[in-house]
Amino acid sequence: MDERKIMQVKQRYGIVGNCEGLNHALDIAVQVAPTDVSVLIVGESGVGKEAIPRVIHDNSARKHNKYFAINCGSLPDGTIDSELFGHRKGSFTGAVDDREGYFGVANNGTLFLDEVGELPLATQARLLRVLETGEYIRVGESEIRKTNVRIVAATNVNLQKAIKEGKFREDLYYRLNTISITVPPLRERGKDIERIFKKFAIDIADKYSFEPIRLTPDACELIQKYKWPGNIRQLRNITEQLSIISEEREISADTLMKYGITDDTKGEPGLVLHSGARDRQSDAEVHTYESERDLLFMMLSKIGNEVKGLKEFIQSNLETQNRGTDIYTVFNEDNMPIQKPVYNQPIYPSGVSVINDHEYQQSQNMPPVEVEVVNETPLSNKELMKKNIIEALRRNKGNRKKAALELGISDRTLYRKIKSYDLDL
Numbered sequence: 001m002d003e004r005k006i007m008q009v010k011q012r013y014g015i016v017g018n019c020e021g022l023n024h025a026l027d028i029a030v031q032v033a034p035t036d037v038s039v040l041i042v043g044e045s046g047v048g049k050e051a052i053p054r055v056i057h058d059n060s061a062r063k064h065n066k067y068f069a070i071n072c073g074s075l076p077d078g079t080i081d082s083e084l085f086g087h088r089k090g091s092f093t094g095a096v097d098d099r100e101g102y103f104g105v106a107n108n109g110t111l112f113l114d115e116v117g118e119l120p121l122a123t124q125a126r127l128l129r130v131l132e133t134g135e136y137i138r139v140g141e142s143e144i145r146k147t148n149v150r151i152v153a154a155t156n157v158n159l160q161k162a163i164k165e166g167k168f169r170e171d172l173y174y175r176l177n178t179i180s181i182t183v184p185p186l187r188e189r190g191k192d193i194e195r196i197f198k199k200f201a202i203d204i205a206d207k208y209s210f211e212p213i214r215l216t217p218d219a220c221e222l223i224q225k226y227k228w229p230g231n232i233r234q235l236r237n238i239t240e241q242l243s244i245i246s247e248e249r250e251i252s253a254d255t256l257m258k259y260g261i262t263d264d265t266k267g268e269p270g271l272v273l274h275s276g277a278r279d280r281q282s283d284a285e286v287h288t289y290e291s292e293r294d295l296l297f298m299m300l301s302k303i304g305n306e307v308k309g310l311k312e313f314i315q316s317n318l319e320t321q322n323r324g325t326d327i328y329t330v331f332n333e334d335n336m337p338i339q340k341p342v343y344n345q346p347i348y349p350s351g352v353s354v355i356n357d358h359e360y361q362q363s364q365n366m367p368p369v370e371v372e373v374v375n376e377t378p379l380s381n382k383e384l385m386k387k388n389i390i391e392a393l394r395r396n397k398g399n400r401k402k403a404a405l406e407l408g409i410s411d412r413t414l415y416r417k418i419k420s421y422d423l424d425l
């Protein structure tokens with residue numbers, strides 16, 4: 001392992017930690033970078049998969065060419081083929097011009113296909129072809145085109161399970177999986193948890209010019225015992241919430257517990273999370289959680305009534321400090337309300353991002369997103385969901401993409417819900 005190189009990578013991409021699993025993942029990324037082989041990055045939601053394709057691109061011979069990050073989960077089924085492979089003018093309603101498509105414009109560069117498990121089967125077939133032969137056909141055309149694109153894909157779902165269910169092509173899985181890199185969950189990172197907490201505490205303190213929060217010894221112990229179902233994203237959200245809301249700069253285990261951080265080593269039947277990356281990628285029949293929303297919901301169910309108290313606590317603090325909002329209500333796929341912190345991590349604005357170095361660095365420091373607190377009312381989950389959709393659309397002037405981002409659901413889920421609730425919008 002080239003330790004110096006790995007240290008440089010960590011510094012350049014703001015990756016904190018020194019545990020074996022992280023170093024191993026970065027080592028493979030650096031080693032595989034100069035080749036053209038496809039790489040599949042696996043790991044739970046929020047573990048830090050998105051930095052890896054960038055590391056691979058920047059350490060390859062393609063580094064001066066284009067790098068595109070595409071979130072397959074947020075491209076609507078109807079346009080995904082044309083986004084990726086291009087189309088000819090007039091090939092479908094709305095195709096007012098020729099479109100090159102990412103496989104065309106990324107020629108000689110790298111395409112990062114995030115949430116690759118979300119690709120529709122027809123698109124998977126096209127992707128397999130381009131991976132095997134470098135050939136593709138634009139929508140509405142018969143002419144075969146050539147491209148030379150390196151593919152890095154990522155997923156937080158169990159693709160083998162998706163294969164069994166007929167949702168993902170087995171041949172594509174093996175083609176993408178030439179090399180796989182597993183990014184370990186936060187709970188397996190030992191002392192790194194504290195190091196990452198410190199980084200986030202310092203970042204936010206610098207931003208708003210206040211003293212960084214620190215953990216008491218019992219709080220340090222507690223964060224090692226908690227499962228962190230939302231991984232580093234969850235750690236960052238909690239650190240930012242505490243930094244802003246807590247009057248005390250020294251955070252105790254008791255305070256952390258108010259935020260749902262519990263000693264999970266004691267175990268509670270029925271709520272034990274089996275979402276390790278190894279389980280997710282294996283055939284084992286374990287209960288897995290397919291999205292961070294499910295994981296957060298499980299976590300919040302666990303703290304049950306404490307959530308209400310916590311909300312009141314936060315809201316009253318916010319009112320007195322007049323510092324904006326920090327929690328809003330969203331719904332998971334089962335229409336169950338969950339609380340989300342206001343600080344979104346960088347997400348692709350429209351499902352796709354073309355990033356240069358400068359923008360990439362900036363994207364790591366996105367400002368907080370302002371979202372109104374949704375007051376609790378005795379409405380059913382469905383009614384609450386409808387209400388939130390209507391309000392999110394209103395706030396975003398009818399822009400469905402932005403509303404979906406704000407609600408923490410995919411575009412497709414939002415379209416589905418608008419349709420199923422028969423909302424006249």
Ligand SMILES: Nc1ncnc2c1ncn2[C@@H]1O[C@H](COP(=O)(O)OP(=O)(O)OP(=O)(O)O)[C@@H](O)[C@H]1O
Nearest residue numbers: 015016044045046047048049050051156232233345
């Ligand atoms: N080692 C680390 N040190 C500091 N910050 C990190 C580290 N790893 C991840 N992060 C931060 O944690 C957040 C979540 O990471 P990222 O978006 O890469 O997760 P992900 O694995 O892609 O999750 P998902 O599957 O939900 O898309 C990001 O803000 C990222 O910058």
Ligand SMILES: [Mg+2]
Nearest residue numbers: 046049050114
């Ligand atoms: Mg991601």
